[in-house]
Amino acid sequence: MTATDLTPSTPPAPTRGAAPHRRRNLAAMVVIAGAVVFLLVKGISGSLNFYETVNEALKQQASLGTSTFRLEGVVKPGSIVATATGASFTLVQGNNHIDVVNTGTPPQLFQGNIPVVVSGHFASKQSSTFVSSQILVKHSSTYIADHPDRVKAQNGTVR
Amino acid sequence: MKRHRLTITGWAAAVTLIATAILGILVTPQDVTQKEYSRFLYLHPPMAWVAYLAFGVAALSSVLYLWPRTRREAFDHLALASVEAGVLFTGLVLVTGSMWAEPVWGTYWVWDARLTATALMFVLFLGYLAFRRTGGTKQNIARRSAIVALVSFIDVPIVHFSVLWWNTLHQGPSVLTPGLSAQGVHGSMAWTMLLSFVAFTLLFCWMVGRRTALERLRASAGGSELQEAIAARRAEGTSVEVGA
Numbered sequence: 001m002t003a004t005d006l007t008p009s010t011p012p013a014p015t016r017g018a019a020p021h022r023r024r025n026l027a028a029m030v031v032i033a034g035a036v037v038f039l040l041v042k043g044i045s046g047s048l049n050f051y052e053t054v055n056e057a058l059k060q061q062a063s064l065g066t067s068t069f070r071l072e073g074v075v076k077p078g079s080i081v082a083t084a085t086g087a088s089f090t091l092v093q094g095n096n097h098i099d100v101v102n103t104g105t106p107p108q109l110f111q112g113n114i115p116v117v118v119s120g121h122f123a124s125k126q127s128s129t130f131v132s133s134q135i136l137v138k139h140s141s142t143y144i145a146d147h148p149d150r151v152k153a154q155n156g157t158v159r
Numbered sequence: 160m161k162r163h164r165l166t167i168t169g170w171a172a173a174v175t176l177i178a179t180a181i182l183g184i185l186v187t188p189q190d191v192t193q194k195e196y197s198r199f200l201y202l203h204p205p206m207a208w209v210a211y212l213a214f215g216v217a218a219l220s221s222v223l224y225l226w227p228r229t230r231r232e233a234f235d236h237l238a239l240a241s242v243e244a245g246v247l248f249t250g251l252v253l254v255t256g257s258m259w260a261e262p263v264w265g266t267y268w269v270w271d272a273r274l275t276a277t278a279l280m281f282v283l284f285l286g287y288l289a290f291r292r293t294g295g296t297k298q299n300i301a302r303r304s305a306i307v308a309l310v311s312f313i314d315v316p317i318v319h320f321s322v323l324w325w326n327t328l329h330q331g332p333s334v335l336t337p338g339l340s341a342q343g344v345h346g347s348m349a350w351t352m353l354l355s356f357v358a359f360t361l362l363f364c365w366m367v368g369r370r371t372a373l374e375r376l377r378a379s380a381g382g383s384e385l386q387e388a389i390a391a392r393r394a395e396g397t398s399v400e401v402g403a
Contacts, residue, residue: 107265
């Protein structure tokens with residue numbers, strides 16, 4: 001090496017890890033793009049509406065037939081009957097109702113007078129009985145304090 | 160002065176978080192239907208609010224960075240800090256939501272519009288963070304990231320309004336309702352929930368303040384290190400010449 005040679009004796013290797021780094025970034029982007037596509041497909045294929053209400057299901061019963069869909073309604077108080085394979089109960093919406101026969105253990109919060117979503121199908125094209133294999137509890141955004149002095153007003157609301 | 164404000168914010172966040180925990184666990188009554196599980200009310204919705212806030216701040220900062228008249232490196236730092244906090248809180252929203260859903264709904268997860276859009280929001284902003292690690296100059300990365308943040312932000316209102324636009328298993332909003340009220344939540348439960356919103360907002364401000372300061376230091380340190388390296392290299396060449 002001459003005295004005026006400014007070239008470093010050990011050449012730096014800044015590009016040594018660059019290629020794997022780029023590959024890693026590319027792999028991360030591919031994974032994320034794949035995840036986005038998967039979620040979009042899931043969202044669209046699952047349809048944006050997660051369930052049909054009792055009124056909607058009765059209105060569309062001819063076209064729904066015995067195909068599988070999710071049904072939402074409020075459990076009629078006093079309608080729950082334990083069966084050997086699960087429970088049967090009635091879902092209501094306004095004046096309409098659908099009887100549900102469910103197979104499987106209901107969720108722990110399952111009870112009368114709460115909205116639920118059941119997954120299954122009508123027993124037949126003309127039947128008003130819905131055969132369900134899953135119950136999901138749909139709780140509202142109302143939170144009422146649970147205490148022993150709670151009273152029910154004449155209009156049915158709790159205070 | 161700024162550092163002083165940040166310290167006060169940190170302490171305020173700590174105090175309000177502790178107060179929320181005490182009120183939420185020991186003082187407030189349980190819900191008549193959900194029983195003890197209703198205490199997730201003081202954890203899950205405020206985290207979701209902070210996620211919205213974080214991505215909102217990131218989107219606004221990105222606009223200010225992209226607009227030539229307002230372009231400052233500080234806006235890029237703020238967007239990065241906000242997205243990092245937003246991704247963290249969205250991840251926590253998904254975890255706490257699943258923990259709440261299993262005993263109450265009867266399942267950890269469903270592909271309804273709210274949950275799917277939230278998962279998409281998480282992945283989109285995770286993509287923003289991955290995008291920042293791709294090559295290019297600092298300015299190019301900042302500009303491209305700002306565009307990614309704005310595109311990703313489209314999903315945020317979809318997440319919030321999904322429960323109003325479509326039939327979802329997820330309940331409707333408790334506080335961020337069209338009338339901005341918490342009338343569905345009774346008594347001390349409502350006040351504790353609103354306190355939790357304040358507490359998590361303060362925590363977010365503190366986190367973003369600290370992270371932005373760190374990014375500013377890193378940027379300035381990166382610049383000075385480069386200058387020092389150039390000076391050292393020049394000095395090395397000069398000393399060899401003198402020695403010759």
